[in-house]
Amino acid sequence: MAIPTTRTNEQARISIDSEKCIGCGKCIDVCKDLSLVLKDGKVSLASEPVFGCIGCGHCMAICPSGAIEVNGRYLSPKDLFELPPKEQxxxxxxxxxxxxxxRSIREFRDEPVSSEKIKKILEAAKMAPMGLPPSDVNVLVLGTKEKNHLxxxxxCDYLEQMQWMVSGWFLAFMRPFWGKANAAVFRNFVKPLFRVYTEKMRQGTNLVTYDAPLAMYFYGSPYADPADPVVAATTAMYAAESLGLGTCMVGGVHPLIQHGGKAKKFREKYGIKFKSREGLFILIGHPQWTYKKGVKRTFASVVNWN
Ligand SMILES: Cc1cc2nc3c(=O)[nH]c(=O)nc-3n(C[C@H](O)[C@H](O)[C@H](O)COP(=O)(O)O)c2cc1C
Ligand code: SF4
Ligand code: SF4
Incomplete structure (x- = not known):
């Protein structure tokens, strides 16, 4: 038994070197697949793990004597690295x-983001947690202003063909299936968004990706935890910020390219491999303007339950 993803449907293989094992039990404690047990003072394989080793690497990362190795599900002992000092x-x-x-940046200087920075952003985003390893997050990189514009x-050309999605008859038809909140969002947000995106693009103004010099689209797969691409995109966004770049998340594209033949054709043109429940664009570039102030935000609610 193993948890399938688009990348693998096998469980990882655990090897134990009993000579090196000092029986500290740390690996057993951190393995929530319950793959490991202590037997005669040494770690050994459990007879009934929960899913079969998912390849999270926790056991290898915590073992003080290098006695346990995991191979498979895109993981091997080669993936271990020394932790940077805590003070750093x-x-x-x-x-x-x-x-x-x-701040969300939508005005960018006409200056490319270097390939070195693009690499750094992706390296940071790869460190994001995911529902289950190996990550089923896919990334489309549009690395120039021209690519972003295209x-x-x-x-927008695709949206022009999909106007029926925001037509009166379709919204009325969907109302009982969608419920009140969805109907309101389509009427008050998606419909005007269709109009402003397409009308402005016809006039040569790109309000979708704002002609940013770099965009990264994080999306999942039918197997991925829907939150995975969002977590990775957020990590990438802060990595870009830490490199002195400005960013803006764009949620308006992903949900509109999921359904139907035309959406499929659009995805295929850009090498977008899968449909997925969630996905997020981030625009990245050098900000045109410098903000003077921050803006405080609030949550809808924070309840300390007791
Ligand atoms: C999930 C998500 C989707 C967003 N989608 C868009 C978008 O499609 N277009 C846009 O211009 N800004 C988008 N934004 C940016 C928000 O409008 C922005 O975060 C919000 O107005 C607060 O401003 P701040 O980020 O500067 O604090 C999005 C932000 C998030 C988190
Ligand atoms: S890799 Fe993860 S799931 Fe597999 S044995 Fe180690 S801790 Fe358990
Ligand atoms: S963490 Fe290493 S030394 Fe400790 S029980 Fe597990 S394999 Fe043995």
Missing amino acids: AAGYEELQTLYQRR FAKDF
Whole structure:
């Protein structure tokens, strides 16, 4: 038994070197697949793991004596690396400063983002947690302003053909299936969005990707936890911010390219491999303007239940 993803349908293989094992039990404690047990003072394989080793690597990463190795599901002992010293990690103040200074940037200087920075952003985003390893997140990189413009133009051409999705008869028809909130969102947000995207694009203004010099589209797969691409995109966004770049998340594209033959054709043109429940674009570039102030935000609710 193994949990399937688009990348693998096998469980990872665990090897134990009993000579090296000192029986500390740490690997057993951290393995929530319950793959490991202590037997005669040494770690050994459990007879009934929950799913079969998912290849999270926790056991290898915690073992003080290098006695356990996991291979498979895109993991091997080669993936282990020495942790950077704790003192080098950003503390709360540094992180909070990064969060406070971030504003959604939609006006970019006409300056490309270097391939070195693109690489760094992706390296950081790969460190994001995922529902289950190996990550089933896919990334489309549009690395120039021109590519971003073409993508947005094609997207708007596609929307022109999909106007029926926001037509009166369709919204009325869907109302009982969608419920009140969805109907209101389509009427008050999606419909005007269709109009402004397409009308402005016809006039040569790109309000979809704002002609940013870099866009990254994070999307999942039919197997992925729907939150995975969003978590990875958020990590990438803050990585870009830490490199002195400005960013803006764009949620308007993903849900509109999921359903139907025309959406499939659009996805195929850009090498988007899968439909997925969630997906998110981030636009990245050098900000045109410098903001003077931050803006405080609130949550809809925070309940300390007791
Ligand atoms: C999930 C998500 C989707 C978003 N989609 C868009 C979008 O399609 N277009 C856009 O211009 N901004 C988009 N934004 C940016 C928001 O409008 C912005 O975060 C919000 O107005 C608050 O401003 P701030 O980010 O500067 O604090 C999105 C943000 C998030 C988190
Ligand atoms: S890789 Fe993860 S699931 Fe597999 S044995 Fe180690 S801790 Fe358990
Ligand atoms: S963490 Fe390493 S040394 Fe400790 S029980 Fe597991 S395999 Fe043995």
